[in-house]
Amino acid sequence: RLSGGADPRRYQGSQDFEHGKISYIDEIKTLYQFENVQGIVQIFTHFQENNTAYLVMEYLDGCNLKAYVKSHGGRLDPPLAGNYIVKAARALQQVHAGHILHRDISPENIYILLGGTEIKLIDFGAARKCVEDSEQGNSVLLKPGFAPPEQYSKKGNQNTWTDVYALAATLYYIVSGKVPQDSLSR
Incomplete structure (x- = not known):
């Protein structure tokens, strides 16, 4: 120990x-x-x-959202931030329509393509099937500040709202420049 x-x-x-x-x-x-x-x-x-x-x-030319924010002074103007979040939400909607939870949405896993107009969701390593009874036992994979409370427990009730929480935390990060407070500490 x-x-x-x-x-x-x-x-x-x-x-x-x-x-x-x-x-x-x-x-x-x-x-x-x-x-x-x-x-x-x-x-x-x-x-x-x-x-x-x-x-x-596919080869992605650009950088992740975290690096992009850092290269733009540590935070983005709300209209630009909102544009990226809406695009990520549309992609996430397709993931959820396929009955999959990403479970690792964060600034590191949203990639901004060169030119800054398009995004790609990356890193589906924590993804899992979305089932009606999502309390069946989940692996505990999370990024503090971006993970909702249910991700801290193997029996946490994870569903589409798990990714939505992480996307909202990402929005907070890119407009404020600060990692949100850990969900269990709020």
Whole structure:
């Protein structure tokens, strides 16, 4: 046990690697269903070689929203911020229509393409199927400040509102320049 109560997980070698590879392939399968959906990173193919998995996806020229905000003085004017959030919300609406929760919406996972007019949602590694009874047991994956309270518990009732909360927290961040207070501390 580490100071602060953290209990480090031991690395299990090939067992952890295989689990990670399976999770990665699941992410790839999730992305395939969003082929040609505007605002979502596109994949072309995937393959397995050398006992690992590879993904061939579109090249994105630009930077993530966090870096974009930093390069523009630490915050964006509300009209520009709103424009990016609306575009991200439209892409997220398509994700939800496919019965998927992203579960990792944050400034790091919204990519601003070169020119600054288009966005792409990236990093579907935490995504999962959206089911009626979402209290079935979720992995606890979150970014403090952007994660709603239900993401802090394996039994948290996660659904589309989980992503909407994170998107609203992202809006707060890009107009204020500050990471929102952790949802459990408010």
